[in-house]
Every structure is written in C-alpha cells, then in structure tokens.
Amino acid sequence: MSKSVEKVRIMDIDYDAVNHAIVGWTRLKESPILFPYAETVKHHHDHWNGSTAGGLKGEEIPLNSRIIHLADRMTCIIKNDKPVIGQETKIIKQIERLSGKFFQPLLVKCLKELIMEESFLLDITSDFLPSLINNYAPSIIREVDLDGLMSIASIFAHVIDNKSTYTMRHSLNVANISVCLAKRIGFSEKEVKMIEIAGLLHDIGKLSVPDDILEKPGRLSPEEFNIMKGHTYFTYHILNSIDEFDTISEWAAFHQEKLNGSGYPFHLKEGQLSIGSRIMAVSDKFSALSEDRPYRKALPNDEIIAELNVMVDSGDIDGKLVKILKEEIKEIRGFINKEVVLNKPVGSQKK
Ligand SMILES: [Fe+2]
Ligand SMILES: [Fe+2]
Incomplete structure (x- = not known):
C-alpha cells in the first residue's frame, strides 16, 4: 500500500x-x-x-x-x-x-x-x-544541547523523508554530504554539528506540501510546482521560531536560493548566501540527483557532476564546493548507500 x-x-x-x-x-x-x-x-x-x-x-x-x-x-x-x-x-x-x-x-x-x-x-x-x-498546559522549557537537538532532528528527518517513497533517505543524505563538505572547508566541531542538524531539517517545510504532490508519479504541473516552492519558506519560519536557531534556519532554508539571485523564495544573492547555505544547496542537488525520482532513475557519479557543472556555469551554485565534492565523491557515495541507525547523529555513524 x-x-x-x-x-x-x-x-x-x-x-x-x-x-x-x-x-x-x-x-x-x-x-x-x-x-x-x-x-x-x-x-x-x-x-x-x-x-x-x-x-x-x-x-x-x-x-x-x-x-x-x-x-x-x-x-x-x-x-x-x-x-x-x-x-x-x-x-x-x-x-x-x-x-x-x-x-x-x-x-x-x-x-x-x-x-x-x-x-x-x-x-x-x-x-x-x-x-x-x-x-x-504551559510549555515545559527544557535546555537541550546540540547532541540532544541532533537526536530530535534525526527523528524529524525520518518523518520528513517518509512523506514520500521517492525521498526515503534524502534528508539523511543531505546531512551526511553537508558534514563531509563542512569538515573539508574547516568548520569547527560545533559548526559541523549545526550543519548536520540543518541538513536533517532542511526539508521540514515539506510537511506543509500535500502528499499527492510529493508522491506524484511524474513531473509536477506548474501549479503543483508553485505549491512545492513554498516548502523552503516554511522551513525558514518553522526553524527560525526556535531560540538559537538563527544560523541553522538560514543554512537549512536557503537551499533553493542561487548565487545569481534567481532562486526562491527570498531571491538572495551571492553576498547574502553564507558558506553554510551554499553547502546545503550543493548537498541537496547532489543528493536529489543520486536518488530515484518518478520521472528518472538515480544518476551515476559522472552524470551528477556534469549536471552540477552546468549549475556552476549558470551561476546557481558554488564551484569551489562542487570541486571538493568531486574529490570526496567516493566517500560520499559510500555513506549515501549505507544504512543509518535510528536516532544516532548521522555524522557519527560513518566512521
Ligand atoms: Fe528542499
Ligand atoms: Fe531537499
């Protein structure tokens, strides 16, 4: 069923x-x-x-x-x-x-x-x-550290990914790829944990998208795509409502923005997109292209890189990050295909 x-x-x-x-x-x-x-x-x-x-x-x-x-x-x-x-x-x-x-x-x-x-x-x-x-029933205020947040984000990632049979591992893959890129460019240990949480939650706004759009066995109509476009807006506002999530919400929610300003929904430009947001955009694209979609099968590495290079040439995504991704592609492919133990921080599982 x-x-x-x-x-x-x-x-x-x-x-x-x-x-x-x-x-x-x-x-x-x-x-x-x-x-x-x-x-x-x-x-x-x-x-x-x-x-x-x-x-x-x-x-x-x-x-x-x-x-x-x-x-x-x-x-x-x-x-x-x-x-x-x-x-x-x-x-x-x-x-x-x-x-x-x-x-x-x-x-x-x-x-x-x-x-x-x-x-x-x-x-x-x-x-x-x-x-x-x-x-x-007044809210219970409880302080949670980054590892605690990670365990909650991991549960949400499963809920988000389970919205559609086409995205069964998508958030986990995006988190893993983001961690790999962040480590390579010298993020601190704390920042690496933050980008992992951002990756796990980057599509939380998809909870607002009707299932028949997420599960559609074909390309979306223009109207359906317009509804889908709203998901990053919801991601931003859901995450931004959490104290201390300013940076995580931006890294997570700007994954459809483009360096040339033609992305959505905020039409941010190069100078407004931090390295964390750029990592998320590249990780999201790589992950999506490595997964089956209703209108195409998962692409092999060389075709993914070719697609990403076209996006770099168009001024959509960061060429430096795509270069690092190419160098790390073997490791990334390894953990994309690996089973993830529930509720454990994703980055800690691939050693
Ligand atoms: Fe997304
Ligand atoms: Fe995504």
Whole structure:
C-alpha cells in the first residue's frame, strides 16, 4: 500500500492501523530527549476491549494513549469544509458506536459533556489553538544541547523523508554530504554539528506540501510546482521560531536560493548566501540527483557532476564546493548507500 493510500485509509474511523504506532515507538524510545513519550505513542491505537493484535486492554493501556486514541479517531469525523458547530450529533453517534470497543466508556462520557459546549468545538478547530494549548498546559522549557537537538532532528528527518517513497533517505543524505563538505572547508566541531542538524531539517517545510504532490508519479504541473516552492519558506519560519536557531534556519532554508539571485523564495544573492547555505544547496542537488525520482532513475557519479557543472556555469551554485565534492565523491557515495541507525547523529555513524 502506498503511503498516501495508507493515510487516506486511516481517516476511516474503523480502520485503526497500529503499524505507525510501533514505528513511532521504535524511534522515540531510542531518543535521549523524547523517550518518556514512547509508550504513549506505542499504545495510542490499542482498543479498550483488547481486540488490537498485540495491544494492551482496558486500564493496562496508558491513560495518555487512551485520550490520544479518542482524539485521533474524532478528527476523522470532523468535516473541515463545514462549520464545526452543528457536527456534534454526528461526532457523538460515531464515537458512542465504538464506546467499550475502541474507547473507554468514561472518556466517551467526558467527551460527550465537552462537545455540548460550542467553545470546545471552536477551540479544537481554531487558528488560535497553539496559544489555547499554552493556556491549558504551559510549555515545559527544557535546555537541550546540540547532541540532544541532533537526536530530535534525526527523528524529524525520518518523518520528513517518509512523506514520500521517492525521498526515503534524502534528508539523511543531505546531512551526511553537508558534514563531509563542512569538515573539508574547516568548520569547527560545533559548526559541523549545526550543519548536520540543518541538513536533517532542511526539508521540514515539506510537511506543509500535500502528499499527492510529493508522491506524484511524474513531473509536477506548474501549479503543483508553485505549491512545492513554498516548502523552503516554511522551513525558514518553522526553524527560525526556535531560540538559537538563527544560523541553522538560514543554512537549512536557503537551499533553493542561487548565487545569481534567481532562486526562491527570498531571491538572495551571492553576498547574502553564507558558506553554510551554499553547502546545503550543493548537498541537496547532489543528493536529489543520486536518488530515484518518478520521472528518472538515480544518476551515476559522472552524470551528477556534469549536471552540477552546468549549475556552476549558470551561476546557481558554488564551484569551489562542487570541486571538493568531486574529490570526496567516493566517500560520499559510500555513506549515501549505507544504512543509518535510528536516532544516532548521522555524522557519527560513518566512521
Ligand atoms: Fe528542499
Ligand atoms: Fe531537499
């Protein structure tokens, strides 16, 4: 089943797939920062009556998982193209049908009470949701060092790459190539870690692109390409909202900018593109050309270099970096084809 078909099927309230819960648990339990959430994720599709294969039953299921399960299935019922007030009868009918089967009856009762308040329905579909959540449950501020950030970025990279079967290793490849180039041009140890994080997250804005565009088995139409063009804008603003991420957000988000100013979305020019941003652009191009796409197969080294040279001649990307890349191509090809251990800093795996 393709990813987009699976995502459509899971919007059917009765189709309660557990595979992604196990995948999520596998990734989170290895993370030094996010491991406390692993069990909640693992059981968030377990049925109250124990009918899920291999799942827990009743109160054995963590309470957080039971709540998330109910909330998750409820989102399948709400029609976003209609006013949310007025949908309460339909929501309750569907949820009650599964009370005692999928859901704990007590939680269904709580939901029924909440749903009768218009403000609850408006809250859960509101543009103000982030600040509303902050009011109910103020953010937990936790200091995380670069290695901790790396482990979180690594999980996000898997989520981003899994959006499409065509990009299964793309973010990891971009991070690896960027680390290789950064070391060659003398980045400090801290800067190398920063560019690895930027590589892992450079396409995080693709989470805003519809799956049918990312999974399209052919070239994008001009309109679809325009939607795709927005992804680096989202990358910039998602990452720039994180404290201390000023440099990482620029390195990550400017990978479609060109030295001659004809890139997108900010149309930056040579003098505005730091060496980190230029590394990201070259790494992204190399990685993309080394991967299968719906309209072409992965290219061999000599064809990739020929393509990159055309881009250098057009004033798109940095010729000095392409030269280094050519010198390192054997090593780069080696780790592009290597399996990556989940949640471990990518650069540390290729020794
Ligand atoms: Fe991109
Ligand atoms: Fe990319």
